[in-house]
Amino acid sequence: MADTVFRPRRSVLYMPSSNARALDKAKTLPCDALILDLEDAVAPDAKEAAREAACAAARSGEYARRELTIRINGIGMPWHEDDLRAAAAAGPDAIVVPKVGSADEVRTLVAAMEDAGAPDRTTLWAMVETPGAMLRVEEIASASDRLSVLVMGTNDLVKELYAEHVPGRQPLLAGLGLALLGARAAGKAILDGVYNDVKDTEGFLAECAQGRQLGFDGKTLIHPGQVTGANEAFAPSSQAVEDARGILQAWEDGQGSGVVTYNGRMIENLHVESAQRVLTMHEAITALEAEAS
Numbered sequence: 534m535a536d537t538v539f540r541p542r543r544s545v546l547y548m549p550s551s552n553a554r555a556l557d558k559a560k561t562l563p564c565d566a567l568i569l570d571l572e573d574a575v576a577p578d579a580k581e582a583a584r585e586a587a588c589a590a591a592r593s594g595e596y597a598r599r600e601l602t603i604r605i606n607g608i609g610m611p612w613h614e615d616d617l618r619a620a621a622a623a624g625p626d627a628i629v630v631p632k633v634g635s636a637d638e639v640r641t642l643v644a645a646m647e648d649a650g651a652p653d654r655t656t657l658w659a660m661v662e663t664p665g666a667m668l669r670v671e672e673i674a675s676a677s678d679r680l681s682v683l684v685m686g687t688n689d690l691v692k693e694l695y696a697e698h699v700p701g702r703q704p705l706l707a708g709l710g711l712a713l714l715g716a717r718a719a720g721k722a723i724l725d726g727v728y729n730d731v732k733d734t735e736g737f738l739a740e741c742a743q744g745r746q747l748g749f750d751g752k753t754l755i756h757p758g759q760v761t762g763a764n765e766a767f768a769p770s771s772q773a774v775e776d777a778r779g780i781l782q783a784w785e786d787g788q789g790s791g792v793v794t795y796n797g798r799m800i801e802n803l804h805v806e807s808a809q810r811v812l813t814m815h816e817a818i819t820a821l822e823a824e825a826s
């Protein structure tokens with residue numbers, strides 16, 4: 534069911550489940566989560582072999598601390614039902630469903646997962662990547678407790694809007710904002726879309742910084758070379774951690790004295806809550822990284 538404790542999802546790497554080298558390499562990468570893809574990255578004649586490989590990976594227990602998810606083909610596609618049944622039986626951390634468009638679809642997917650015997654630990658991640666989904670994000674996100682994460686599909690959204698990929702993502706800002714509002718109103722995690730140019734480090738890091746500033750929990754990625762940048766961008770900086778500790782200390786020291794300040798800035802209860810959140814994230818990331826070493 535949906536998370537009750539904070540789980541870092543700074544770097545969430547897609548890989549084609551038909552690519553055995555990528556599946557193997559993923560066991561060594563410092564990403565927080567993996568999406569083993571059966572949808573766009575897999576050609577029609579490779580779908581069945583990819584499904585078997587993804588389910589075997591989910592059963593293997595070889596991906597250690599990394600959250601392991603399987604992206605199945607979308608509702609209405611010829612492989613959808615078999616993918617969902619097989620993924621549910623394999624019991625990954627989550628089943629990722631592309632192009633989810635309504636709360637009814639979420640309820641149908643959750644019922645199908647339950648019918649297929651998905652273990653309780655397997656949650657649903659819904660991709661939102663169409664204009665209709667952007668307008669219904671809150672109802673999609675609130676439709677089931679089993680839905681834990683929303684994932685932006687920015688390539689599909691650009692296509693559906695007849696927009697263009699440009700630095701700064703101006704054509705997407707309305708959609709990104711609506712999706713963030715809907716996810717946060719429903720209390721769900723939300724991941725930013727992918728950056729397609731795997732050789733453009735500067736552009737990628739700028740988009741990570743923008744995604745972080747907008748409020749995303751992490752970024753979906755397409756190449757191992759993008760993992761470290763996303764991990765840094767979506768973790769609290771050492772300055773942010775130091776400030777969070779200072780704010781909590783100033784708040785504790787100033788109880789009963791009325792106005793509290795830290796480094797000349799006014800501190801209210803809401804700043805204390807934000808500082809606590811920063812420290813929770815920092816501790817969760819530190820614990821996750823300690824597991825890896």
Ligand SMILES: CC(C)(COP(=O)(O)OP(=O)(O)OC[C@H]1O[C@@H](n2cnc3c(N)ncnc32)[C@H](O)[C@@H]1OP(=O)(O)O)[C@@H](O)C(=O)NCCC(=O)NCCSC(=O)C[C@H](O)C(=O)O
Pocket residue numbers: 546547548549554555556558559570573574631662685686687688689690726727731754755756757
């Ligand atoms: C983009 C790529 C096709 C580039 O592949 P390639 O040219 O082979 O990269 P490299 O030679 O630099 O690879 C170096 C090594 O790293 C491994 N590798 C590459 N990519 C991955 C990966 N994603 N996960 C794990 N390992 C990876 C290679 O095997 C090499 O290993 P080795 O030989 O042992 O050194 C390729 O990166 C790729 O296929 N990426 C994923 C594409 C994908 O999954 N696309 C679908 C999801 S994106 C999407 O659909 C978003 C959404 O729906 C939307 O609408 O926006």
Ligand SMILES: [Mg+2]
Pocket residue numbers: 573631662686687688689
């Ligand atoms: Mg897509």
